[in-house]
Amino acid sequence: MSDTEKKITDTQGQYLQAVQKGQRLTDASWQTCRIVLTTERLVLIADEKRQFPLSAIDRIADRFDVNQQSASVSNYVVLHLGDNVLLVTAKEHESFETDLYRAALDGEIILVQHPAVEGGVVQNAGWTKGRMKVTDEALQLALADGQAVPIERADIGDLSFDDKTVSGEERTVIEVEHTQDDISVETHLAGDDFHATVLQVMLEESAERNRADLDLSSTERRVIMALYSGISPFDVPSFVGISVDQTEEIFDRLIELEAISLRRERTEVALTTKGRRVAGEKMGEQ
Structure with missing residues (x-):
C-alpha cells in the first residue's frame, strides 16, 4: 500500500464473474473470498488474488442476474469494469455497501442545488459545488457557501432522475426529497457519470426502504x-x-x-x- 492509501474494510464474502470480455458467463458460480477494500482499490483473495483499482470501475449497480446462482443471492453489488461485470457480496453486506460508497464518493466534488424546492415551492437557488461524505446514516454535503446539508438515508422520500444541462454540460440530475427543520425540501445533485451512478444506487436503495402505499381518504x-x-x-x-x-x-x-x-x-x-x-x-x- 502507498502512504496515502488507507484500508476501509477487510471482511469475508463471495464474488461471481458474470461477464468476461463481453461474454455472459451463464455457468459462473460464486467463489468464497476475502474482501479487502481500500481508498484506492478492491482486492478479492481466493485461490488467486484479484485487484481492481477503484478508478477502473465504470458503474456500480444493484442487480445482474446472469444465472440461477446469482439470482439466488438477495444482496450483492454489481461492478462494471470495462467489458467485464463482477458481482460481490459480503458477510455484513449493508456495511460493505456503505464502505464501497464511501470509497467511491468521500471527498469528491459534486454540483448541488439546495434547496431546489421547499415546502412544495420552487426556489431560486443556484448550483454550487459540494464536497461529499458518506456515513451509515447520511450523505453529508459541505457546500462552497458554508452550508452543511445532511441527506439522511432513512429520510429520503421521493427520488427522480433527469438529464439536464448544468454548468454548460449535459448531466444526470438526481432530485432527492428529504426534510430540513421539519420542512420538506428537494436537493438536486449533478456530477460526472460515475458519481451519478453510485449516488443513484445508494439513494434508490434508501428510498426503496421508505416507499409507502397508503390507502387514504x-x-x-x-x-x-x-x-x-x-x-x-x-x-x-x-x-x-x-x-x-x-x-x-x-x-x-x-x-x-x-x-x-x-x-x-x-x-x-x-x-x-x-x-x-x-x-x-x-x-x-x-
Missing part, C-alpha cells in the same frame, strides 16, 4: 398536503376546513400508519418519509 390527503406545505398542525383544522376533533382523529390514524410522527402529545406532528411520499405523489397529480 381525500381529507386525509389534504391534511398531509397541508403539513407538507409547512402549515402548523394547530392551523390544520381551519386550513383544511374540518373540526379539531376530526383533525385529531385523522392525526391518530396517520400516526398509526406511520405517515406522521408525534412530536408533542396530541398537538404537534410532522410528516414522516411515507407521508411526504404520499404528498409528493399528490403534487405530481396536480
